[in-house]
Amino acid sequence: MIVTVTPEDITRGRRLSACSCPIALAIRRLAPRCVGVTNHTIRIDDRRFATPEPACKFINDFDAARPVMPFTFTLPTE
Numbered sequence: 001m002i003v004t005v006t007p008e009d010i011t012r013g014r015r016l017s018a019c020s021c022p023i024a025l026a027i028r029r030l031a032p033r034c035v036g037v038t039n040h041t042i043r044i045d046d047r048r049f050a051t052p053e054p055a056c057k058f059i060n061d062f063d064a065a066r067p068v069m070p071f072t073f074t075l076p077t078e
Helices: 005-013 022-030 051-064
Strands: 002-005 036-037 040-043 047-050 071-074
Touching: 005 022, 005 051, 022 036, 022 040, 022 051, 047 051
Parallel strands: none
Antiparallel strands: 002 071, 036 040, 040 047
């Protein structure tokens, strides 16, 4: 699954929120399900995936109120 975090996701996203962070919003556009994102795990419904390194850096920067840019990453779903 290719996930693209847009400027709108960044604007609408909430810091320190696993369900409403920009990455969760971007994933929900692709798979409108229950999504939770941490810097260790991305959960989509009952499936869990390791959070890719670029997404971890984005989460850490976003939660610390540092500037972030739109980006794309691949979430292996198999």
